[in-house]
Amino acid sequence: MPARQEPRVSEFRFYEELNDCLPAALRKRTFAYRFVGTPSVKDVIEALGVPHTEIDLILIDGKSVRFDHLLRGDERVAVYPMFERFDITPIHRLRPRPLRNPRFVADVHLGKLARFLRLLGFDTRYGNDLGDAELVRISVRERRILLTRDLGLLKHKALTHAYWLRATEAEQQVKEVVAALSLASNSRPFTRCMTCNGTLEPVLRAAVVGRVPLQVHRYFRKFARCQRCKRIYWRGAHFKRLTRLVKGVTAQSQ
Numbered sequence: 466m467p468a469r470q471e472p473r474v475s476e477f478r479f480y481e482e483l484n485d486c487l488p489a490a491l492r493k494r495t496f497a498y499r500f501v502g503t504p505s506v507k508d509v510i511e512a513l514g515v516p517h518t519e520i521d522l523i524l525i526d527g528k529s530v531r532f533d534h535l536l537r538g539d540e541r542v543a544v545y546p547m548f549e550r551f552d553i554t555p556i557h558r559l560r561p562r563p564l565r566n567p568r569f570v571a572d573v574h575l576g577k578l579a580r581f582l583r584l585l586g587f588d589t590r591y592g593n594d595l596g597d598a599e600l601v602r603i604s605v606r607e608r609r610i611l612l613t614r615d616l617g618l619l620k621h622k623a624l625t626h627a628y629w630l631r632a633t634e635a636e637q638q639v640k641e642v643v644a645a646l647s648l649a650s651n652s653r654p655f656t657r658c659m660t661c662n663g664t665l666e667p668v669l670r671a672a673v674v675g676r677v678p679l680q681v682h683r684y685f686r687k688f689a690r691c692q693r694c695k696r697i698y699w700r701g702a703h704f705k706r707l708t709r710l711v712k713g714v715t716a717q718s719q
Contacts, residue, residue: 473538507532516619518627521547577635586653663693
């Protein structure tokens with residue numbers, strides 16, 4: 466019979482928002498983790514509940530390591546979230562370079578969030594028929610940030626850009642995304658169709674005759690049309706409410 470392997474122990478400490486993913490008893494403290502063999506640090510971190518897409522830096526005994534680093538016991542492991550900044554060299558950044566032109570794909574439970582992100586001008590794919598595998602494929606192929614509240618989905622090894630939402634209500638979710646990814650300066654409100662994600666273009670008032678209610682055509686002078694679905698937009702009563710939402714989201718994040 467093979468010799469029985471003795472358990473090994475390493476100390477772990479997770480920082481900032483990574484604690485949201487941990488069991489309550491392990492949050493914001495150093496704790497011992499027992500294991501057998503030489504698992505990769507990535508496998509242990511995800512076994513504890515933290516998706517790799519949330520992590521930007523791992524230090525073991527003060528030295529940065531990659532996800533495939535094997536644990537051997539008696540190490541101190543410090544795990545930091547994305548967007549943190551440290552003056553440490555040499556350093557292994559675990560996330561790819563930030564996307565200069567952030568685009569998104571939202572999972573099936575985030576339809577209202579997708580509409581709000583489009584309102585702000587962000588290219589956001591959404592479909593209530595997209596399964597997990599398709600969401601991951603779209604994220605990787607089109608270099609889109611996957612938005613979800615499903616921690617399990619974020620553990621898919623192919624993902625490189627993703628964000629786990631903490632908020633449950635759509636208006637709070639859009640504020641969270643804009644603040645977490647520092648997107649306020651990238652927003653271009655009222656330039657994208659909230660329904661289909663197409664881009665909007667100005668359209669002559671004469672061109673919308675018969676496309677909008679008669680009273681709307683009489684009262685309003687400026688219209689926009691979605692280049693994809695041809696939906697017509699104007700600054701009606703809903704515009705003031707949406708403008709307040711836009712100001713609230715971007716002002717909080719500046």
